[in-house]
Amino acid sequence: MLREHDGQVYAPMHPEVAAGLTAEEQSGTWHTVRADFPEHAFAHVRGLSDGAGHAGAGDCRNCAAHHLGSGSHEQALRAAEDAIGVVTPRRPPAVRVPDSFFWPHRF
Numbered sequence: 001m002l003r004e005h006d007g008q009v010y011a012p013m014h015p016e017v018a019a020g021l022t023a024e025e026q027s028g029t030w031h032t033v034r035a036d037f038p039e040h041a042f043a044h045v046r047g048l049s050d051g052a053g054h055a056g057a058g059d060c061r062n063c064a065a066h067h068l069g070s071g072s073h074e075q076a077l078r079a080a081e082d083a084i085g086v087v088t089p090r091r092p093p094a095v096r097v098p099d100s101f102f103w104p105h106r107f
Contacts, residue, residue, distance in 0.1 A: 001076055002045045004029045009046050012038040015080035018073070020089035030076030032068040034083065040064050 001018040003010040005028030018030070031048070035041040044065035047054035054060050057067050069079025081087050 001080060002031045002033065002041060004031065004045065004049060007049075009042065009049065012041045015077060015084065015087045016090045017092060018080075019077055019087050020091045021073070026073035028073075029070060030073050031070045032076045032079040032083070034066040034068055036064060 001015055002012045003018075012033070015032070031045045033041040033044055035044065040063060044054055044060055044063050044067065047060075047062060048056060048067075052062065054062050054065075055067055056070065059066050068083050069076055077087060
């Protein structure tokens with residue numbers, strides 16, 4: 001699933017992660033795309049918004065992606081559930097990098 005908000009296309013995420021987003025993070029237009037690689041899904045959605053002739057439903061003739069649905073967060077999540085079954089929301093852990101004595105401090 002990919003979010004498009006204020007003219008920006010955000011990185012793709014698994015439907016489980018998208019389902020676990022807060023209400024504030026769910027704003028914008030959402031796209032559910034099936035592709036072999038995340039980069040293919042990203043390029044497909046970017047192609048939708050720039051008028052490059054990418055298909056808004058079904059198999060795209062211009063790239064290796066299958067567009068399952070678009071709309072609100074709820075509509076895109078429903079399209080994902082239609083394709084893969086029940087989606088259980090999850091929040092990935094926060095990523096933190098430990099401070100280390102061996103890493104140089106750059107100012």
